[in-house]
Every structure is written in structure tokens, then in C-alpha cells.
Amino acid sequence: MSRFRRALKNKQLVIGMIIAIVIVVLGIVGPAVFGDYSKQDLLRGHKPVGTPGDFFGTDALGRSLAARATYGIRISLFVAISVTGLAMVVGTIIGLIAGYVKGLVDGVISLLIDFIWGFPLILVAVLAAASIGSGLLPVILAVGLVNTVAIARVVRGEVLGISEKDFVVAAKAGGYSTMRILTKHVAPNVIPVALVLSSYYVAVAIIAEAALSFVGLGAQAPLPSLGQMVSEGRNYMRLNHWESTIPGVIIFAMVLSVSLIGDGLRDLLDPRLRTALERARAK
Amino acid sequence: MGSQHHQDDAVRAASDLVDSYQNGRISRRQFGKGLIGLGIGATAASVIVVACGGSSSKTKATTAAGATENTTAGTPKVGGTLREGYNRDISKLDPITTNWYDPAFSAIYETIVTDDPDGKTVAQFAKSFTVSADGLTYTFEIPEGRVSHSGGVMGAKQIAEVLTTIKEKSFIGGVSTVPMDGYSVDGNNVVLKMKNAWLGALNPHKTGYWGLLNIDTWNKAGGTDPKSTYGTASTDGTGPFTFGEWVPGSHCLVNRWDKYPGSNTPYITNKGKAYLDAIRWNVITEAGQRATQIEGGELDTLIGPSYADLERLKGNKKLTVIQHPEWSGFQLSMNRDYPEYFGDVETRQGLSHAINRQGLVDAILFGNGDATYGPFPKTDRQYEPKVEQFNQFDIAKAKDLLAKAGWTAGSDGVLTRNGKRFEFAAVVEDETVQKLIAEAVTQQFKEVGVVSKFEVVDRAVAFEKESGAGQKAAPMSLFFWLWPVPLDILVIFSSSETIPVPNFSHVKDDKIDAAVAEWRKSGTPDAAQAASSNFQLLWAETLPYIPLMNQYATFVHQNYVKGWQPFVWLLYPVYNDVWMDK
Numbered sequence: 001m002s003r004f005r006r007a008l009k010n011k012q013l014v015i016g017m018i019i020a021i022v023i024v025v026l027g028i029v030g031p032a033v034f035g036d037y038s039k040q041d042l043l044r045g046h047k048p049v050g051t052p053g054d055f056f057g058t059d060a061l062g063r064s065l066a067a068r069a070t071y072g073i074r075i076s077l078f079v080a081i082s083v084t085g086l087a088m089v090v091g092t093i094i095g096l097i098a099g100y101v102k103g104l105v106d107g108v109i110s111l112l113i114d115f116i117w118g119f120p121l122i123l124v125a126v127l128a129a130a131s132i133g134s135g136l137l138p139v140i141l142a143v144g145l146v147n148t149v150a151i152a153r154v155v156r157g158e159v160l161g162i163s164e165k166d167f168v169v170a171a172k173a174g175g176y177s178t179m180r181i182l183t184k185h186v187a188p189n190v191i192p193v194a195l196v197l198s199s200y201y202v203a204v205a206i207i208a209e210a211a212l213s214f215v216g217l218g219a220q221a222p223l224p225s226l227g228q229m230v231s232e233g234r235n236y237m238r239l240n241h242w243e244s245t246i247p248g249v250i251i252f253a254m255v256l257s258v259s260l261i262g263d264g265l266r267d268l269l270d271p272r273l274r275t276a277l278e279r280a281r282a283k
Numbered sequence: 284m285g286s287q288h289h290q291d292d293a294v295r296a297a298s299d300l301v302d303s304y305q306n307g308r309i310s311r312r313q314f315g316k317g318l319i320g321l322g323i324g325a326t327a328a329s330v331i332v333v334a335c336g337g338s339s340s341k342t343k344a345t346t347a348a349g350a351t352e353n354t355t356a357g358t359p360k361v362g363g364t365l366r367e368g369y370n371r372d373i374s375k376l377d378p379i380t381t382n383w384y385d386p387a388f389s390a391i392y393e394t395i396v397t398d399d400p401d402g403k404t405v406a407q408f409a410k411s412f413t414v415s416a417d418g419l420t421y422t423f424e425i426p427e428g429r430v431s432h433s434g435g436v437m438g439a440k441q442i443a444e445v446l447t448t449i450k451e452k453s454f455i456g457g458v459s460t461v462p463m464d465g466y467s468v469d470g471n472n473v474v475l476k477m478k479n480a481w482l483g484a485l486n487p488h489k490t491g492y493w494g495l496l497n498i499d500t501w502n503k504a505g506g507t508d509p510k511s512t513y514g515t516a517s518t519d520g521t522g523p524f525t526f527g528e529w530v531p532g533s534h535c536l537v538n539r540w541d542k543y544p545g546s547n548t549p550y551i552t553n554k555g556k557a558y559l560d561a562i563r564w565n566v567i568t569e570a571g572q573r574a575t576q577i578e579g580g581e582l583d584t585l586i587g588p589s590y591a592d593l594e595r596l597k598g599n600k601k602l603t604v605i606q607h608p609e610w611s612g613f614q615l616s617m618n619r620d621y622p623e624y625f626g627d628v629e630t631r632q633g634l635s636h637a638i639n640r641q642g643l644v645d646a647i648l649f650g651n652g653d654a655t656y657g658p659f660p661k662t663d664r665q666y667e668p669k670v671e672q673f674n675q676f677d678i679a680k681a682k683d684l685l686a687k688a689g690w691t692a693g694s695d696g697v698l699t700r701n702g703k704r705f706e707f708a709a710v711v712e713d714e715t716v717q718k719l720i721a722e723a724v725t726q727q728f729k730e731v732g733v734v735s736k737f738e739v740v741d742r743a744v745a746f747e748k749e750s751g752a753g754q755k756a757a758p759m760s761l762f763f764w765l766w767p768v769p770l771d772i773l774v775i776f777s778s779s780e781t782i783p784v785p786n787f788s789h790v791k792d793d794k795i796d797a798a799v800a801e802w803r804k805s806g807t808p809d810a811a812q813a814a815s816s817n818f819q820l821l822w823a824e825t826l827p828y829i830p831l832m833n834q835y836a837t838f839v840h841q842n843y844v845k846g847w848q849p850f851v852w853l854l855y856p857v858y859n860d861v862w863m864d865k
Contacts, residue, residue, distance in 0.1 A: 040726050042642030046591075061646055061723050134739070216713060216739055221722045235571040235715055239591050 006268055013264025019257035023250070027077055030070020037067040038222045046240040057242045059232065068224035069246050075136070075225050076254060080205035083140050087147035088198040092190065094148070095155025096182055100163050110156070116149045121208050129217045139218045143208050147201045154197055158190045192269035199262030203255045210251050226251050357845065359553070359862040364561040365844070368573050370587030371714075372566050372742055373535045376526065377514030379453045380507055382746060383765075384491025386586060386855040390537045390562055392494030392520035395423050395442070395473075396485055398767070398852035399550045402664075404485050407548050408442070408495050408521060409473075418480025418806045423473045426547065431497035432518070432525045432540055443473045445498045446488075452507055455785075458775050459487045462803045480806030486768040491854075496520050523557040523859045535564045543859075551859050552846075558862035570715040577602065577839055583863065584847055585839040586855070589715070590649040593837065602839055607851040608662035609836035611765040612655055613720055614776075615709075615829040616749065616787035621758045623703050625788075631826040632674075633684035637731045638724060639676040644832050647719045652834040657823035658773045660833040665770060665815040670823035674830065681731045690732070698732040706734035709759035712745040720831060721761050735759060750784040760787055761831075767854060770815055774799045777827040790827040798822075 007013055031037065034056075041062035049057045049065075056066035098109040116124075124146055128138035162168060163186065171181045210227030212218040219225035226247040233243030367386065374383040376391060393408040406412055409423040425439040435441070443466040449456045450463065462481040467474050477484060487493055500519035505511025513519075518526040523543040527536035538561045545554040565582065567573045574592035577585045578599060588596055588604075597604045617625035617634075625631055640654030653661045657670025690698035690705060698705040711721040721737040728735050738757075740748065749760045766772035775781050778799045779791040798821050802814040823830070838849045838856070846860035 038726050038729070040723060042639060042646040042723065045646045060719055061726070220739065221718065221737070222725055232719075235569070235589055236591050237571060238574075238595060 010264045012260045016257045016260025019253055023254055026070050027073035034064050034067035037071040037224050048240050049242045059243050065246050072224045072226040075219055076206050076209055079209045080202045083144045084147050084198050084202045084205050087144055088151055088194055091148040091151025092155050092194045094152040096159055099156040099159025113149050113153050121146045125212050134217050135220055139209055139212050143205045151194055155190050155194055158193050162186050162189050196262055196266040199258055203258040206254050359558050361558050362560050363863045364563055365559050366583050367564045368567045368582040368585040369564045372532055375514040376518050378492050378494035382454050387535050388491035388494055389855050390524040390858045391518050391522045393522050394493050395488050397489050400850045402852045405549050419477045421475040425471050431521055433500055435497040437521055439468045439471050439473050443468045449493055453492055455492050458781050479804055482805055482811040486771050537562050546859055553860045557859050583841050583844050588839055590651045596839055605838040606835050610767055610769050612833040613763050613831040616760045618756050618758050619789045620753045624707055627688050629684045629688035633681045635674045635829045636677045636681035637727050640832050648834050652832050654832050655830040657819045659769045663769050667816040667819040670819050673823040692732050696732050697734055707758040709735045709737045710745050710748045710757040711737045711739055711761040712742050713739050749787045752783045788827050794821050
């Protein structure tokens, strides 16, 4: 069965992809459809969903919740995907080097990884914000650093095991260069793991960005972020809960879609899990 | 006799009018017109309108002093801890070094005089006071045998010493007491000599900054040294409660002082020690949480609920909402040490005309406030309505003034002058209302091609960023002031003597300074009003700050709380009469 067909049969992956596509489309076309996210109409504040002229409602300053939420999706996706993508590349390379080269290099890298891993993401973000000020940059730095370390840590562990396998030992005996062994023999076996892990860390990044914006360390007003919208809306929960509900539901959907995609990818790409699943299905 | 009849008729007519308004039979506008028709001045009428329920809501009417539902009738019960929600963080409890005073000040400290519910100056710590006919000498009779919480003697000598220290060393004392010569002792009296007669001499003495304390304790704790523990680990006042605990960002606790001899203040009915065992103020900076907590019974009283929750609170039969005008305002500073932005009056006026103040009041305060076009709230006794000719929302005028000032729009719509884009950093405190105002103003400036980038920081950092010298202070800051007599604080904000703190705009304007000097020389009500009007008009035209709006003071209490009666002339309630019937 081709990989594509297997993917289509994976319900988690399909549902996750459908939700993700809807969210990405909203993020791309939403701001164009719903207009300027900063445009205010002070006489039309706190309108609930279903209000004629403001179907998705408005916030305290009469700004369109739809325009702000769809722009917030852009920010969340930008932070989550770009940062985690970069973290995956850098983390995988670091993990490969540490796990394969071993010795002093591994010792130093592992020490750094353990040191950074000891700090919770929120604390790293607070430290970054304290040094360079609030905004998206400290969030990107904090999420990027923690995600890189997380991926490097797992990849290193995988590489340590793979580098002792017969096919790697044979490649070494065959006189292949370290680069060739890493790229042709080791990396293909750890990339699926890194990919699955990255999907988890995309979800972590979405939640982290939202949480940091919720407490005021992330995107700064008037730039809309989903976490910041939830935070602002919570003051009006009894008046117009949509101001928090809409961004809250979007955060939930984004994290759900990424988690489903991650689980689906794991079933699809992890050779050990795939073999086990196929065996189970054959029985 | 005829005059008495006339007064009775007027009182009856006013009473009928209030009744009609509170029962929704007439509109707010009709009510206001009716009051003016009865010969009540426009300012007083607006005070009454607000006091009788500013909104046109049909829900339970609010009262100026909670008089009808928050009576002290019945036998007071002793005991219990009053849990009070407070909408700000709690400042250091040291009158001399604080830059803000909070409700705990009126529990721990007494001032030498205070205001009564009618706005009349009455004794508080002093037994009595007199003013000489020429207005140059104020004599305060100090009661015998009074001591501070630690047992230190608080006689005339000690009171004169602490008042002198406040005048000379406090954050705000020196600049608000320029016409005062000094304090001396004469037997049991403290005598204040004036350089000239000044109608405002007693005003600062009524504020929390003039809270009387044991100066020896204050000195021992460190005095003005920033490391002083006075106000953070201990206090030593003469009020009915003693220091318990001060945890910034969380709460403040005071305990009943069992040796409190009773209040000299005529309107305080409890002439002995306080009824409550303790008072705990819980800092609740999340606006939505305040109403939820008092509705859920976690609080007994609340200062400053979110206006979004007000109608719901008014409809709750277990609660009473008290609302009245507040001597406060939201303003934007414009640091003149950035002359490229704010150096010329046309630019400042252009920015001011870009702001839709009434829109801010409606959207952010839910109508519980007034747009301000000059420095004062509309409800102030000295309010000069002619300021309303300035600073009205008018985008076309704003653009025209900015163009006259030499600003031209660049390709991205942002104004530029002499190669400099009109784009600047600004500071705002991390507080719900102020953040929303900053967001709204940012968008309104954007409409005329001006980019303001507000940084949200906590209260202490905001103050630090507002108070620097030269360009160390932010180009613009949005801040909130609160003071029982607006003129007293607003002259300090704009006098050249007080650069950089609290003249955050670093304004050096000869005309404004002359207006301040005129106010400080005014010894009669007419002279004071003339000086005040002149100051307000100059201020509204030249804009040392951009006025935005002011809010109404709002308080909520559970109906079982008795004697908790915040009123219009004081910022916070007094606590000696408070007891709980539960």
C-alpha cells in the first residue's frame, strides 16, 4: 500500500489535516475578508456573534473579532511553525552530532541541553522578556530555544542506539565518511521521530505563544494575538463571552489539529510502530 | 420667614425631582434641567445627577453616600475582619515617601483636618481649628494625651514636627505648600503661618500625604532612605487601626487599635475604638474578578468594580452600589524634551482634536464618566465650562493643525517633518482601563498619520519611565491621577518647579507658571475661581497634557456591612463606624 493511501486511511491524520487546512485558510484569507483588525467603532463595542453587520461580534473598542482572530491565527502559526521548523532542523543536527560523535562533544552538548532543559518554558520567556522587553521576539527566542533543546535531546538518544546497529557498523567498516553515514544511514531513521516530535512541539509553541500573550509578555497591542484576545475578553465574560470564546476555540482547534496530525504521522512514519501496527492488523 | 418658605418649597421640589428621576419617570437631561431650574448651579446639578444614578438604568438607584441602605442604625456588632477588594496595587504605607495613597491610609492615619459629607472642612486629629481674619494664620488645637500606636507622645510639638517634615521632605509636600511659611507651637496649638492668604491652604492637609505619624519611629526606620522599612514592615500612626501586614500585589492587613481614644471628626458616630477586628484589602487588578468575588461572597466591600459589571451588581439584591463623581482623570503626557514631536502648540492641539473622548467614555467606561476638554472633571466645584471650546473631536481640524505645524504624510501615510517620522514610544500601566484607552488612542492617532507605540508595564515601572529627566522620560505616557482637589495636583503637574516629577511633560511655560502663582495668591473665593478659570483655559489651549476623560467613583458593599459610607469629598471610606451585621 502506498504511503499516500495509508495516509488517507489514517483518520487522525485526515481529521487533523482538515482542521489545519481550515485554520490556515482562515489565517491567510481572513484578514482580507474581514478587514482591518485595528479599525475601531467605539459605538459598536461588545457585540455578540450574530449581530447584523458584525456577524462574528466585536470587542470592547468595536473591533471585528473575526478580523482580529484571523490575524491572531497568522501570528500563532508564524511563531509555531517557523520556530519549531527551525528548531527541528537545528535540534536534529545537534542531536545527530552529539549522539554520533560522542566523547567530549557529546558531553558538552548534553550538559548544555540538560542545563536549558531544567528551565520551564515560561521562565525562559520571562527571562527573555526581562532582557529585551515584551513582544514576539522573546517568545520566539524562548520557544525556539526550548524546542531546539527538546528535539536535540530525543534525537541524540535515538542516534546513540542507531549508531550501534549493524548497518551503521557495516557502513563504518566499509570506509564511508561520517557525513555520508549520518546523512544516508542515521538521519533517515531519526527524521521521522523528529518530525513526529516537532508536531508535538508545534502544539506546545501555539499554547506557549497564547499563554505568554495572555500574561502580557507576547504580542503587544494593538497587534492581535489569540492569547491576548482571550485575556482581554475575560473581563467581559458575563457581558459578551464571545470575546474570549472565539479565540479560545481557535487555539483549541489549532492544538487539536496539530496533535492529531502528529499522532497520524507517528503511525505513518515510525517504522517500528508501523510494523507493529501492520502485524496487529494482519492478525 | 418668607425666605424659609421659599427654601422649603425648593427642597420639596428637588426631592420630587430626584424621586421622579430615580423611578425613571423623567430622563437624565430633564432631571438636570429641572435642577438648574430650581436655581442649582450647573456643576452642582451634574454632581447630583451622577449621585442619583448617572445611567438611565431602571435598576436600583445608587446613592451619594449610601445613606438609605447603609445606615448605622441598629446596635453595632463588634468583631470580624472586613474583606475589601481594591482595584490597584497597594503603595508603601508611608505618607511622606509614597507617590500614591490607598484606603489603608484612612485606617492607620488621621489627618489634622478633613472634609465632611457636605464638603465642609472639619477637625480630624485636631480638637478644633481657626483661621485668622486676614487668612494668614491657621491655628489647630491639639488634643491632650494622644499617643501613636507605639505609645509615642503626639502633642503639639510632635505634630508641628511631623507637619514640617511632610512639608519639607514629602514627595508632594514642598510643591503643594509654596504659600505656607511654616508650622510652630503655641501651647497646645500648632500654628501655621502663611506667606500670603491662600484659600487652598487646608486642602493638602486633608490628603493621605499629610497622614500624621510618629516622626521618631519614621526616622528610626530610615526616613527618606529608599531602604527604610517604614510603611512596609511597620507604621506608627494615630488612626483606629494598626499595621498588620503589607504584601504588594496581594493584600494589606490592619488590626484594631484597642487604645484608640475615639474620633474628633463630627460626622463619625463611633466615638470609641473601631468595631471591626481587622480589615484586609485584597488587590484585584483583574477587572472582571472583582465583581465575581463580591457576588460570590469572598468580599464584603469593593472599591472600583469593572463598569462592565455595574448593571449586574446594581441588580443584585444582596449588594448596594454607591457611585459619585471622582476627582480624577486620564491624561497623556507629552515630553517637551522631544521638541521634534511636541514642541509646538499646533501639533499638540492636532493630536488632541484627533481623540474621540466621548467615544472612550461610552466604550470603555460604559458611560460612567465624562469627557474632559480641560484639566478638571466636569463635576469639580471650580470647573470652567469654557474649556469645552477646545479639544473637541474633529479629525479634519486635527489634520489641518498638523499640516499647519509642518507635518506632511509620507508614502505609508505616516506624518513626517524635517525628515523625522511622527512615531514615538509611549508608556501605559498594566491596568485594564488604561490599556484599553491606550489601544483606542493609538488607533485614533493612526487616523491622522501618527504612530504611538505603547509599552505596557507595571505600575512601578510606569512611574519610573514617566519620571526621568530630559529624554530619560518616555516621549508620551498615559496616566491616571486621583486627588481630592483637582487644582492642587494639576498645578503641580504643569508647574516648571516640578520638572521632572510630577511634571512628566517637562513643561516650562511662563503663562502657566503665572497662572499657578495667581492661584497661590488667591485669598478669596472669587479670586480663587478667577485663578482657577484662567489656569484651566490656558491649560486647555496650550495643552501641557492631553486631557481624555474622568470616571465616576464606584463602591459596592454587601448589605450586611453597615457604616461603610464613602462620600464624594474623600477618595476612600473611613472605617471607624464600620461593622458587620452577620
